[in-house]
Amino acid sequence: MSLRCFIAVELPETVKIALNNLQEELKKTEADVKWVRPDGMHLTLKFLGYVEEENIKEIVNTMDRICREYPPFNLEVRGAGMFPNIRAPRVLWVSVEGNNILAGLQAAIEKEMASLGFEKEDRPFTAHLTLGRVKSFRGRERLIEVMQLHKEDIFGFMEVKSISLMKSDLRPTGAQYTRLAELTLGQGGGNV
Numbered sequence: 001m002s003l004r005c006f007i008a009v010e011l012p013e014t015v016k017i018a019l020n021n022l023q024e025e026l027k028k029t030e031a032d033v034k035w036v037r038p039d040g041m042h043l044t045l046k047f048l049g050y051v052e053e054e055n056i057k058e059i060v061n062t063m064d065r066i067c068r069e070y071p072p073f074n075l076e077v078r079g080a081g082m083f084p085n086i087r088a089p090r091v092l093w094v095s096v097e098g099n100n101i102l103a104g105l106q107a108a109i110e111k112e113m114a115s116l117g118f119e120k121e122d123r124p125f126t127a128h129l130t131l132g133r134v135k136s137f138r139g140r141e142r143l144i145e146v147m148q149l150h151k152e153d154i155f156g157f158m159e160v161k162s163i164s165l166m167k168s169d170l171r172p173t174g175a176q177y178t179r180l181a182e183l184t185l186g187q188g189g190g191n192v
Helices: 013-027 053-068 100-115 140-149
Strands: 002-010 033-035 042-052 073-083 091-097 128-134 154-160 162-171 174-184
Touching: 002 053, 002 174, 013 033, 013 073, 013 091, 013 128, 013 140, 013 154, 042 053, 042 100, 042 128, 042 162, 053 100, 053 162, 053 174, 073 100, 073 128, 073 140
Parallel strands: none
Antiparallel strands: 002 042, 002 162, 033 128, 073 091, 073 154, 091 128, 162 174
16 A cells, blocks of 8 residues: 655644634635645655555654754744745745754755655755645735735744654545654654
C-alpha cells in the first residue's frame, strides 16, 4: 500500500490560534478563498508524494540520522504575504523566520531524500505557512488590503525540538494528517 507523505515541523497550539484569528479577520472580506484548517497547518520541509509502506522505515532511519546533526532551534512566525505577488495573489501565507539551522536541516532532508529516490525540489525553499488559496477575483481588493495590514505582525514563536513524518489522506472535507513518526533533534532516537 502506498501512503501520501511529507516531512514537517508541527506547530504549537499558540501559533495555530493566532493564525486562526488572522483567518477569521480575512474571511470577513468575503473573498473567494479555500482556507487551510489551522489544526492542519504545519511547516513542510519536504513533500515526498506517494511512498510504499515498506519504505517508511528507511525514510524514518534517514530522518533520524539527519536529526542527530542538528540541535533544537527557535523560529518566529511573522508577516503575512502572498504568492506569487500582491497584484495577483494565489496563495496567502505567513512567513517563518529563524536562523540558518532551519535552512541547513531542510537542505539535508532534500539531499538525503533525493538519495533515496525522491525527486529534488527545483524551487528554493521558502519557510512559510499557507493560510489559504485564492480561487477567484471576488473580494480580492479588500483581501489584499487586509493582508497588507498584517505584513509586519508577529504571530508567535516556536521552539523546534523535532520533525515529523506525516501521512496525508485526501478527503472531500480536506486533507487529514496523521503523524507516522516523530524524530527528536540533537540526540536522535525518535518514536514511531
